[in-house]
Amino acid sequence: MKQDAPLEQESMQQAPEQRSGLSEPDMGHAGSIAHGVAVIQAQLKTLPGSPGVYRMLNAKGDALYVGKARNLKRRVASYTQIAKLPNRLQRMVAETVALEVITTHTEVEALLLEGNLIKRLMPRYNVLLRDDKSFPFITITGNHPAPQLAKHRGAQDPKSEYFGPFASAGAVNHTITALQRAFLLRSCSDSVFAGRTRPCLQYQIKRCSAPCVNRIAPEDYAELVGQAREFLSGNSRGIQQRLAERMQAASDALDFETAARYRDRIRGLTQIQAHQAINVAGIDEADVIAAHQAGGQTCIQVFFFRAGSNYGNRAYFPSHDRQLDLPDVLAAFLGQFYSNKPVPRLILLSHAPSEQMLLAEALALQASHAVKLLVPQRGDKRKLVDHATANARDALARRLSENATQRRLLEGTASVFGLDGPPNRIEVYDNSHISGRNPYGAMIVAGPDGLMKNAYRKFAIAGAGDDAPENAPRDAPRDAPGDDYAMMREVLTRRFARALKEDPERQGGTWPDLVLIDGGAGQLSVALQVFADLGISDQPVAAIAKGPDRNAGRERFFLPGREPFSLEPNDPVLYFLQRLRDEAHRFVIGTHRAKRSKQIGQSLLDEVPGIGARRKKALLHHFGSARNVARAGLADLEAVEGISGTVAKRIYDHFHGQG
Secondary structure, eight states: OOOOSOOOOOOOOOOHHHHHOOOSOOGGGHHHHHHHHHHHHHHHTTOOSSOEEEEEEOTTSOEEEEEEESSHHHHHHGGGOGGGSOHHHHHHHHHOOEEEEEEOSSHHHHHHHHHHHHHHHOOTTSOBOOOOSOOOEEEEOSSSSSOOEEEEOSSOOTTSEEEOOOSSHHHHHHHHHHHHHHHOOOOSOHHHHHHOSSOOHHHHTTSOOOGGGTSSOHHHHHHHHHHHHHHHTTOHHHHHHHHHHHHHHHHHTTOHHHHHHHHHHHHHHHHHHHHTTTOOTTOSSEEEEEEEEETTEEEEEEEEEETTEEEEEEEEOOBOOTTOOHHHHHHHHHHHHGGGSOOOSEEEESSOOTTHHHHHHHHHHHHTSOOEEEOOOSHHHHHHHHHHHHHHHHHHHHHHHSOHHHHHHHHHHHHHHTOSSSOSOEEEEEEEEETTEEEEEEEEEEETTEEOGGGOEEEEOSOTTSOOOTTSOTTSOOSSTTOHHHHHHHHHHHHHHHHHHHOTTSOSSOSOSEEEEESOHHHHHHHHHHHHHHTOOOOOEEEEEOOGGGOTTOOEEEOTTSOOBOOOTTOHHHHHHHHHHHHHHHHHHHHHHHHHHHHHHOOGGGGSTTOOHHHHHHHHHHHSSHHHHHHOOHHHHHTSTTOOHHHHHHHHHHHHTOO
């Protein structure tokens, strides 16, 4: 299905009155309420009795509320009956200084226009849903002899094929990983493909057939592409049956190696189906939407089913007045949610939204096909809705128990770096050395509960003198101790090569939602090259560098495909990212210093077998230093009190390479 506009995961941003709750109307505003009523009454004289949309405006010209009506005159007149209005609308009337209306031909058109205006104007007294990020799709590219299997957002190329939408990047990543195992299609970019001279790690772990170096014939690769296309279109059973037949035929022919390859591919398909454990027969294309209210807040879970498969779920937390009923919240959510997204033919709901029939008609008009809104009462469809409701209940409980400050910081981080949602795991990397000696890399981890110190890791650098990456800046040191680029390359390669082997399905919670590197464009290019070499194409990564004169507060951020940018000095998100960077620096410096202190405390004499503390002390007192002991002759060593001829010979041979 095609996608029309971007989408972002919802975040709660309530007006101050909504956050604190509304009690009795403030009678100090009686004059203002009277003025608002007078403004509305003056407009009633010219309002038509036809369908349309109205906007209440404050003194600054900002929209306070957007509503739709079958009869504009009758609907707007209801705001003059103050005693019948809830507290939030009384307050809204008190702030109203102007009213604007747009007439439409039908109430359905008014409903669609209302949703669009609410998303654009974000009036404080409406139910608000922020969702400006796009849903990801899986694409099979059509402009290359060896098509690529990849995640895609944004504008779509008519030459390529798209399957989705998926609820999140995580759902796409899991599916792509399993599809690679089942169909061995490449995930690398065209530029990486063109530059390969040998197979990458994806080939070694049996997730790619390596068409880049001709390890598979073009016609055989085309067959794999066709199978993947058929599977994504819904024929999973047919594909799996044909692979099983080929596995059996190979086994009967005693070609057990080929049979094992088919077995591994079947397992890849089985993993996708196991991940989609809540599939229901007969549902080909549908969204399952369930809502749960508690503590004056609402969580709405959306599950996506396409081509008979579960494409994941996402939680939304629309902002609304605490007293608003769930059917009203759900109706407002549906109108805004589908204003810029593909609408399926079937939407299963946990509760009947307000004006359900009108909503269905509006969505059908928008989608150009029939849309059914159904609240199932029994059977498999009801089980799906109950499952979504349980997820909504659990997600809202977690949100209410979360630290609000930390949540806002993670939401701000997601906004800065364009992530799908607040990151659950941020990994920050830094290096430390002195002129190439005792080089160490370090990784610190942060999440919703703060720093996760049990997940910290340190890396003793073994290959810091290797060549710097080809795309490192020309002035980067090469073949020299202390090559920061080579150090970062080694750390990231070790970290993510191990992750690919130990948690290839990314189900263990050990894969980061964001990799943050202490450095600039050079360090970022190293990270991108590492991910390309490992066949990882979907890992969000950014670099943070201190500003001019290394001043804290003037940091610059580097993202792939974007110009460097800075945040406002008083931005809490900047302070949060600074703290993460500083924590990584503290950890790696501490690791480096501990190693250096240990070496300083060691003596050359510690390496000589049979030399204990007493003999070591006697030798140092006699010669003054371990270096002088190493230079001493055999006769001089024998002259030291407590050093026998045998021990003296052992010491002499140790330092002079004899024996």
